[in-house]
Amino acid sequence: MPSRLASECREQCERALRFLDASQRPNARLRMRLQIVLGCALFHTLGSQHEAETVLTEALDAAEALGNEDAEAQALSVLSEVYINRGDYLRAQTAAVRIRQIAYQIGDPLNAAIADGRMGLRLLTSGRLSEARRALDHVIQTLRSREAHSRPLWRQFLDQVQARVALSRLLWLQGFAESARREAQLCCDEAKGAPDQLEFCRVIYYGIGRIAAMIGDFAVATDAIAQLTEVATSVNAPFWVTAGQFLRGKLLVERREFAEGLTQLREAFGKCEQTGWRLSYPEFMGSLALALAGVGRLNDAHDAASRALASAGGPEDGQSWYVPELLRIKAEIKLRQSTRQRGVAADRLEQAATMALEQGALTWELRIALSLARLRAAQNRHGEARQILAPVYGRFTEGSETSDLRAAKALLDELER
Secondary structure, three states, rough: OHHHHHHHHHHHHHHHHHHHHOOOOOOHHHHHHHHHHHHHHHHHHHOOHHHHHHHHHHHHHHHHHOOOOHHHHHHHHHHHHHHHHOHHHHHHHHHHHHHHHHHHHHOOHHHHHHHHHHHHHHHHHHHOOHHHHHHHHHHHHHHHOOOOOOHHHHHHOHHHHHHHHHHHHHHHHHOOOHHHHHHHHHHHHHHHOOOOOHHHHHHHHOOOHHHHOOOOOOHHHHHHHHHHHHHHOOOOOOOHHHHHHHHHHHHHHHHHHHHHHHHHHHHHHHHHHHHHOOOHHHHHHHHHHHHHHOOOHHEEEEEEEEHHHHHOOOOOOHHHHHHHHHHHHHHHHHHOOHHHHHHHHHHHHHHHHHHHHHHHHHHHHHHHHHHHHHHHHHHHHHHHHHHHHHHHHHOOOOOOOOHHHHHHHHHHHHOOO
């Protein structure tokens, strides 16, 4: 599906399928192909996720009946993306496992590597960072070692660039902010010239658009999100326009422009609620909680943080990678609600710190240590505050100019005085 014709592609597929339904000689193979493309078009145009699942499931059934394993993998690939973006992570993982099985059955090592990349991404979002790092490194090396290849529709989600984008987020979580930003920016630059601009939207959304905002490089984040929105609008891909709006809302919250951030996030959530999509729901709901707290609506903020945690699910079926940060956000909100919540907040922060340490997410460890050190400093327990923060800060080997590390150094200097 040419990216410039996302909406037109959807309309033409729907028209062709209606014609086939009315035809006296239905073509099962053609219908299956049209359904796969339509499912993808429904995704990009923010169509009904239920309709997307229905047509892709029908295509999958047809592929199995026809014994067409290649088409089966195509349908599963798009279907797994639908599952991911409606928050059904366990079914997305099941689909990725099946894609990998098919790839080995038909002797397609390239497609097997792409399927392995999806499994690596799933390990990342499950908070199993060391395993994810090994998987993504393997995928990237495998894809680099093969000759240049065409990129059909169903292979666009996690080819080499997409694997590297996932790796950039992982590097950021592990505390390598400069390496993460560098890799994310390279991926963005490379995707900019891709013939399919939907690929470029994905790269910004999963890479530099997030990472630049989180490390405090607001100028780069602003430019990247503007590019995403411009491209998505030009190719009439509402899904990616909404994704850009979520990123813009999150960026505004990071810049402490809470009122405007709240407006952007609520509008984006409203669009998703109409169609059933749940783009990175725990992460952006966490940003909504911070925005609500920033404008003084603490009870609403606490409720939003609770919804974010509930939506994150468990290690096998959710978004565990973001849970330590959500626990920290909820603790911060409790502290603002009442000083009597200090004990509860401290317990929540200790829980978050344990989870971040288990994940190997040094970035979350630092944010949590900062929150806990500030709490101890407010209780005039300055020595304890330094003992909490200094060891975590000392484990970083790069990224001294990021917002988190600058904040940590400033607090340590203050505690020293």
